[in-house]
Amino acid sequence: MAADVSDTADSARPPLPTGPRSAGASRGGPRHAGRPTMKDVAARAGVGLKTVSRVVNGEAGVSSDTERRVQEAITSLGFRRNDSARVLRKGTTASIGLVLEDLADPFYSPLSRAVEEVARAHGALLINGSSAEDPEREQELALALCARRVDGLVIVPASDDHRYLEPEIAAGVATVFVDRPPGRIAADLVLSENFEGARAGVAHLIAHGHRRIGFIGDRPGIHTAEERLRGYRTAMDQAGLPVADSWVAPGSTDSERVRADAARMLDGADGTEPVTAFFSGNNRVTVTLVRVLAAPERRDRPVALVGFDDFELADLLSPPVTVVAQDPADLGRSAAELLFRRLDGADDEPRTVSRPTTLIARGSGEIPPHER
């Protein structure tokens, strides 16, 4: 983040030391130390200011001789147009912002990359920031991007109330949400079919004979987590299978917690029967479960596993991991395209785009139930 125009704009973090900018000239001289401007170029080339502007922007109406002179002046001075001034004048930045949970998450990095590619194709630059799942930080970032006057925003929500964006949207910032719906405002949205994907994944386990299936989800409160849980319950229900309370656990970023929950379900605490299969709510949980199930003391009773989200090397593990795959790049691409559709002037109702998931059977989901 950078700019703090939080509505209670006290305690401003200092933007940046102004130090390096003033280095070079000792303040007094008429010769300014900073960068050359169009004015400097114009003086050097012996032409007017606007002529330089025309050359820099490739506008028509400059004789080739003049153009050459200007180009020479530009290169010899090392001039580079100041986009801030340009933005100020034009009112458009040719840049969009992306706020997501964690840029380093293997699920989000392809999404970001896809957004970047679409932006690039539209001649725009992408600025992105990680919210670290902190609602406050999401807001801080999104608003900082608005202060930079990005033309549009793509947001993977970390908060459940986005009314803070209302003035921005009203002011013309195109906004698209991905992966999770926005809170308390209407906006474009791109979602995976979380419910249906989870339902299908659990149904797959049921089809392979499992009747006691554990569900370890995503961080509770997140939309995707709830949808996937609903998919699990629906699949069980449709098969006429009961669900014991102890078979359902919220996921957690704390893998120890996940391990403990898994152990409880596997060992059949609370007098309930142990589960013979797991459905996991996201890839981090899946990986943790793979580790749990790969432990030597668990080897004698193979447990089936289907995970939501694909991940690299899933096919190389033993057994290879069956997953319900989303396509994060596809989500990002769809969202960005929706965004640029808005920027191109579309102003119909906010729409929700749903992207299908794919069940990829690799082995771990086809293990038959082993009773103790």
Add this chain to the structure above:
Amino acid sequence: MAADVSDTADSARPPLPTGPRSAGASRGGPRHAGRPTMKDVAARAGVGLKTVSRVVNGEAGVSSDTERRVQEAITSLGFRRNDSARVLRKGTTASIGLVLEDLADPFYSPLSRAVEEVARAHGALLINGSSAEDPEREQELALALCARRVDGLVIVPASDDHRYLEPEIAAGVATVFVDRPPGRIAADLVLSENFEGARAGVAHLIAHGHRRIGFIGDRPGIHTAEERLRGYRTAMDQAGLPVADSWVAPGSTDSERVRADAARMLDGADGTEPVTAFFSGNNRVTVTLVRVLAAPERRDRPVALVGFDDFELADLLSPPVTVVAQDPADLGRSAAELLFRRLDGADDEPRTVSRPTTLIARGSGEIPPHER
């Protein structure tokens, strides 16, 4: 990318349609449709322009009563400071740029994330772009960022000539290179110990009895690739082992190529003896080799493998993969800290920071040689 001030600024890609900006008011009315400005806030609050500025920036010298009035006007109008204008006036953007190969690469995404965290700690925003290993695109991106007047740049080079940055650096853009050295200019640099890491990795294989070791590297021409190859040759040399030409192959982004090279080395084409171990030059190659070695027809003759770069789940494969690990987040952090040191005014000689690698023995590198 967005702005084209490429020195031959013809064929400008259109920045962005100006459409949405002008929607709302039909050009004539005195009431402008755009965003409220400080002037509007001032009018609403019945105070002067500068007073609003003071409130927004948390400057001292505003009575609490006035401040309250201004705050009310701000929220009721949905005002947000225009950072472009601010930048124009102040000359500093509180943002830095990062140009790397591919944001979605699991090696670079933590690096990016680490840079972001450091930037955030310094109150700056990070703008990043992917060069896709295309030198031209690297330049395009870096210069677009300079046009935005980022205060500094972190670059993972895709090109081998960075003289295009000279005017920018002269104009005060702090610049730090990571992972690979800059071409034909002097600048700060953060590198992993590629040579020593590779040497140690290969020596590890030798220590486990291997005498014929294949090397499949990184994209040729890249600094890291050459250093790692040099490490390989040095290790072999130090052990008095000859290196057959056919044991060394450049890496490639094309995994088929890597598969073919590996097959050739394993089957001992060209009359040379087959290799009993591989050292791989980056994680993509490592993963490809894991796939090759896991093929059923290769199972009967286990081949050892040590890879440069760690990757997720390396410990869960069978056998778990021994790697020479770099710490990408650490590289990013070091680079960003170096950058902010410069921005804080340090202007000593460009320095090169070297970060150690770690050999993580997990199993695949400890397999003894199996002759055919």
Add this chain to the structure above:
DNA sequence: GGGGGATCTGACAACGTTGTCCAGACCGGT
């Protein structure tokens, strides 16, 4: 009661660019 500070406030000019508008140069045709 008046001087002197401290506190609060606003007018104004910049920052570097682009859109508008106008002036001059040059062309061809009469």
Add this chain to the structure above:
DNA sequence: ACCGGTCTGGACAACGTTGTCAGATCCCCC
């Protein structure tokens, strides 16, 4: 020689913010 048109170039104002500086107000104390 004159006219209309096209091409080229430049003066100027705006974009929204912040730094400078000076004016206004208030309070305190001599």
